[in-house]
Amino acid sequence: MSQPGDGIRVALFATCINDVMFPNTPKAVVKLLERLGCTVDFPFGQTCCGQMFTNTGYYKEGLTTVHTYVDAFERYDYIVAPSGSCVGAVRHQHPMLAEWAGDELLLARVCKLVPRTFDLSEFLVDVLGVTDVGAFFPHKVTYHATCHSLRVTKVGERPYQLLQAVRGLDFVELPSDEAGLPTAEECCGFGGTFSLKNPDVSVAMVSEKVRNILATGAEYVTAGDNSCLMNIGGLLHRQKAPVKAIHLAEILASTEEDAA
Amino acid sequence: MTRLTPAPPPGKLIDSPPFKVNAKKELANPVLRKNLRFATHTIRAKRRLRVSEVGEEAWQQLRDAAAEIKDRVARHLDTYLLQLEETLTAKGAVVHWARDAAEANQIVVDLVKAKQVQDVVKIKSMVTQEIDLNESLEANGVAAWETDLAELIVQLGHDRPSHILVPAIHRNRSEVREIFLREMGRYGTPAPADLSNDPPVLAAAARTHLRNKFLAAKVAISGGNFAIAETGTLVIVESEGNGRMCLTLPETLISVVGIEKVLPTFDDLEVFLQLLPRSSTAERMNPYTSMWSGITPGDGPQELHVVLVDNGRTQALADEIGRPALRCIRCSACLNICPVYERVGGHAYGSVYPGPIGIALTPQLRGIKSVIDKSLPFACSLCNACADVCPVQIPLPEIIVHNRNRVAEAKQSERRPHLETTAVGAMTWVWKNPKHWEKMLKLAGLSGKALAALRVQSLGPLPPPISAWSNARDLPAPPAQSFREWWKRNREGAQ
Numbered sequence: 204m205s206q207p208g209d210g211i212r213v214a215l216f217a218t219c220i221n222d223v224m225f226p227n228t229p230k231a232v233v234k235l236l237e238r239l240g241c242t243v244d245f246p247f248g249q250t251c252c253g254q255m256f257t258n259t260g261y262y263k264e265g266l267t268t269v270h271t272y273v274d275a276f277e278r279y280d281y282i283v284a285p286s287g288s289c290v291g292a293v294r295h296q297h298p299m300l301a302e303w304a305g306d307e308l309l310l311a312r313v314c315k316l317v318p319r320t321f322d323l324s325e326f327l328v329d330v331l332g333v334t335d336v337g338a339f340f341p342h343k344v345t346y347h348a349t350c351h352s353l354r355v356t357k358v359g360e361r362p363y364q365l366l367q368a369v370r371g372l373d374f375v376e377l378p379s380d381e382a383g384l385p386t387a388e389e390c391c392g393f394g395g396t397f398s399l400k401n402p403d404v405s406v407a408m409v410s411e412k413v414r415n416i417l418a419t420g421a422e423y424v425t426a427g428d429n430s431c432l433m434n435i436g437g438l439l440h441r442q443k444a445p446v447k448a449i450h451l452a453e454i455l456a457s458t459e460e461d462a463a
Numbered sequence: 464m465t466r467l468t469p470a471p472p473p474g475k476l477i478d479s480p481p482f483k484v485n486a487k488k489e490l491a492n493p494v495l496r497k498n499l500r501f502a503t504h505t506i507r508a509k510r511r512l513r514v515s516e517v518g519e520e521a522w523q524q525l526r527d528a529a530a531e532i533k534d535r536v537a538r539h540l541d542t543y544l545l546q547l548e549e550t551l552t553a554k555g556a557v558v559h560w561a562r563d564a565a566e567a568n569q570i571v572v573d574l575v576k577a578k579q580v581q582d583v584v585k586i587k588s589m590v591t592q593e594i595d596l597n598e599s600l601e602a603n604g605v606a607a608w609e610t611d612l613a614e615l616i617v618q619l620g621h622d623r624p625s626h627i628l629v630p631a632i633h634r635n636r637s638e639v640r641e642i643f644l645r646e647m648g649r650y651g652t653p654a655p656a657d658l659s660n661d662p663p664v665l666a667a668a669a670r671t672h673l674r675n676k677f678l679a680a681k682v683a684i685s686g687g688n689f690a691i692a693e694t695g696t697l698v699i700v701e702s703e704g705n706g707r708m709c710l711t712l713p714e715t716l717i718s719v720v721g722i723e724k725v726l727p728t729f730d731d732l733e734v735f736l737q738l739l740p741r742s743s744t745a746e747r748m749n750p751y752t753s754m755w756s757g758i759t760p761g762d763g764p765q766e767l768h769v770v771l772v773d774n775g776r777t778q779a780l781a782d783e784i785g786r787p788a789l790r791c792i793r794c795s796a797c798l799n800i801c802p803v804y805e806r807v808g809g810h811a812y813g814s815v816y817p818g819p820i821g822i823a824l825t826p827q828l829r830g831i832k833s834v835i836d837k838s839l840p841f842a843c844s845l846c847n848a849c850a851d852v853c854p855v856q857i858p859l860p861e862i863i864v865h866n867r868n869r870v871a872e873a874k875q876s877e878r879r880p881h882l883e884t885t886a887v888g889a890m891t892w893v894w895k896n897p898k899h900w901e902k903m904l905k906l907a908g909l910s911g912k913a914l915a916a917l918r919v920q921s922l923g924p925l926p927p928p929i930s931a932w933s934n935a936r937d938l939p940a941p942p943a944q945s946f947r948e949w950w951k952r953n954r955e956g957a958q
Contacts, residue, residue, distance in 0.1 A: 217946050219894070223907050224939060226946035233954075245950045247901075250894040258845055258864060260871030261887050267895040275897070299861075354847035381501075382508035390802045394844025401842060402931035403487045407806045408844070409936070437936030440921055 206240025207331040213241045214279035216272075216320070218289045218429075219251035225429045228285050231456035232323060235338075236283070238456075239331055248275030254292035257300065259396045266304055269297045273312045281330065282320045285452045287352020287427045290322045295355060322352060323452055324361040324427060334364040340457045341371030345421040347412065347435065348387045349428040362427055362451055369454060371462075375419045386415045393434035406438075413438050416446055423449045467581070467606035468597065469621045469646060475595075476623075477829060479813030481838035489807040495633050496806065502632045503798075503805045509745035510796060510852070517741065528734045530856040533790035536725055537780060543692040543725045544771065550695030554757020556767040564594035567719060567772045571596060571684065572603045574717055574768055580605070580681045584713065586699060586706040587611035588686025589627060589793050590721045590772055592815040593828075596684070607684065608650075608676050610705040612669050619646040625809030627816065628743050628795035633808050636660040647672050673705065683709035683764070687720040688792065689735060690769075693728040696756040697769070700739055700749050710753050716764035722771050723780075723789040735792060738854035743794035775828030784865040785827040790855040791820050797849035797859060803842055812839065819849035823862040831870050840866035882928065904945040911941040 213236055217229035233243050253268030272293065276282045284290050294317050301310035327333055346366060352358045366374055377387040392398065392408025412435055416424045422445070426432050429450050436448030479485060489495060514522055536543055548558045561567035575583055583600065585591065585607050597607040597618075609618045613631040617624050620642045624630030631639070643654040643665065652675055654668040685706065689698040697718055699706050710716065726732065740749040758767055779785050798804045798818030809817035813835035814825040822839040829836050840863050849859045875884050893899045914920075919940050925933040932938065944952075 219900070222946045223904055224941055226942055226944065226949055229946045230949065245947075245954070247947070248897045250897055250900040253894070256887065256891070258867070259883075259887070260840070260864065260867030260869070261891075262868050262871075264887055264891040267891055271895060271897065350844070350846035350848070354851060380504050380508075382504040384504065384508050384511070388848075390844050390846035390848070392802070392844060394846070397841065397844045399928060399931045401483055401486060401803075402934065403483070403490050404803055404806055404842075405844070406935040407490055408802055433939065434936065437932070437938060440937040440939075441923075441935065 208239040208241030216284035228450040231452040235456040246275045252289040252292040287356040291351040291355035328361045335368035338369040343373040344423045345419045347426040349431045352427040479835040482842040485811035486807040513741040546692040559770045568599035583682045584680040586685040682715045683713040715766040717768045719770045742796040742854040779827035788824045796852040800848045819859045826866045907941040912943040914940040
């Protein structure tokens with residue numbers, strides 16, 4: 204039987220936070236992409252996209268990770284990461300850093316990689332052309348549109364389309380605010396080093412996000428970024444709330460066999 | 464010496480504590496948070512509606528046009544400013560140039576003193592807030608009266624503005640009632656004793672209080688939303704009509720205008736008068752738009768002074784990344800959408816420009832020397848919501864990150880070690896070489912194993928600096944095996 208990913212070789216960009224803290228997410232990406240027929244490579248040269256450096260103002264340091272990224276992934280046509288935020292960093296910050304350094308050669312190499320780097324949801328919907336990935340997840344789930352996946356990488360409706368095609372999944376939207384605007388699009392307060400530099404504001408933001416999540420009655424909150432989920436999940440866990448944070452990739456990788 | 468006008472809080476804004484300290488104080492005020500949340504969410508939704516009426520494509524065309532006009536102004540600022548001076552002068556205005564706040568204040572003080580008046584009326588103006596003109600006038604024996612309703616509330620409340628467009632956004636109507644009852648009588652016509660907190664009643668009290676000030680004033684001070692180089696026209700966009708009173712009744716008008724406010728031609732207004740009201744008050748059109756070109760005999764002020772103020776603007780202009788911050792038309796859409804501003808309000812920013820534009824613009828205008836200015840670029844989670852709503856497409860997140868870079872480089876150039884620069888140096892070593900990273904992953908795995916043996920699944924409160932995170936949130940314990948290790952064990956052999 205032919206598969207949408209037949210003949211497609213993908214380099215998995217696990218991202219540093221997933222590699223060290225959330226290995227189940229890249230494992231889920233491997234499982235999902237292979238189920239769809241892709242061949243998955245994991246280039247060992249990869250480390251971090253450098254966003255934490257760049258966003259804290261350390262450009263010189265961010266630049267070192269641009270080199271690592273380019274060296275690791277240059278030979279691939281498709282690079283897939285389970286992170287709207289890290290993909291956004293590759294697309295926008297890597298060219299900015301190369302320009303800042305006045306490194307034309309690096310800029311040329313970076314610009315070649317920009318259109319080949321995809322967030323998982325983009326790769327599934329745009330490259331493989333699938334929204335039903337054959338997943339089964341019999342739970343009530345709500346979705347937080349992380350800032351960078353929504354406004355930087357601009358994954359749009361793709362995660363919703365993917366979630367809605369999951370068998371057994373009971374999807375519930377995060378509530379609208381009192382003025383009728385979707386709270387799903389509001390920042391969770393993570394913001395990388397923002398959560399350390401301005402912890403009080405960060406906690407005020409995530410507290411509201413968690414209130415909205417609890418109001419849905421969902422068992423799981425999902426998103427395309429484990430950094431935001433770590434922030435949200437960290438407060439859910441502290442509050443002993445009955446909601447678990449789970450990456451979108453792990454839902455999409457689940458099947459009937461897993462549930463059994 | 465007794466004061467003529469209500470005293471604002473002591474101290475200068477630039478001497479404020481760092482943002483984090485101010486934010487903590489503001490977060491502890493539940494009334495403030497409730498007022499701010501209600502106000503920002505309401506105006507956010509209204510803005511979205513008013514913008515959607517224009518249509519996505521047409522709105523984007525307007526934004527593109529606005530950005531292009533403002534960028535052209537920035538590229539040829541010298542030419543347009545000289546043209547403005549020429550057209551203004553030809554129409555009977557006197558043009559003054561001010562390098563900084565002190566010069567601008569001195570010019571205005573001298574002009575007012577020459578008129579031998581004790582009182583002036585003011586139209587809401589950001590640049591006069593920026594240069595703290597009212598306090599300069601006060602120190603020289605002149606009372607400057609704010610006539611915008613919200614600015615009046617702030618002034619009578621011995622307070623500072625907390626929003627660019629809605630300076631009293633942090634006050635609710637019961638607080639306004641208390642301020643009016645307590646203060647109006649001390650500085651003019653008192654509020655009626657039976658004042659209720661009904662908005663029309665409060666507005667009526669302000670009208671009565673201000674009426675005598677308008678009628679008595681010989682000198683008015685305004686800012687300017689736009690200054691048209693081609694025609695020598697100044698433009699004020701307002702809602703209440705107090706501006707119209709100030710622009711028509713007094714004999715002398717002093718308009719203090721930032722040099723970036725110049726627009727090449729009258730036609731350019733078409734773009735901005737569509738963008739500004741919908742982005743700021745979320746109206747299709749604002750109630751009062753006043754335009755004046757020099758002096759018209761027998762009609763309006765017979766003496767017009769225009770003070771063109773730099774005060775850091777050419778410094779921002781010289782910074783290629785920071786330059787687009789000068790496109791700002793002070794609509795406040797970025798404040799209203801900002802999740803940080805919504806929680807802390809404007810006072811936490813130690814600048815008359817709070818919110819996203821504040822943390823982009825203030826370190827451009829004032830530099831990054833003071834404690835507050837060093838902290839401002841970090842008062843942002845980089846959620847990017849501001850960039851989407853900005854009607855002149857200022858790349859706010861990029862400028863904010865650029866300001867962070869300036870702060871980080873300044874920190875690195877200091878001789879003393881910082882915890883942050885040390886940590887960044889260590890992580891650079893880890894991430895620049897995959898072998899180093901692998902070692903770190905092994906170490907994390909070992910600690911994960913140890914924690915698992917102790918049955919620790921998550922980490923509660925931890926010592927500083929991680930306490931900033933873990934005081935309110937649990938951190939998951941690292942797993943015993945990184946992804947990389949899993950891949951090596953399970954996939955390398957299989958391939």
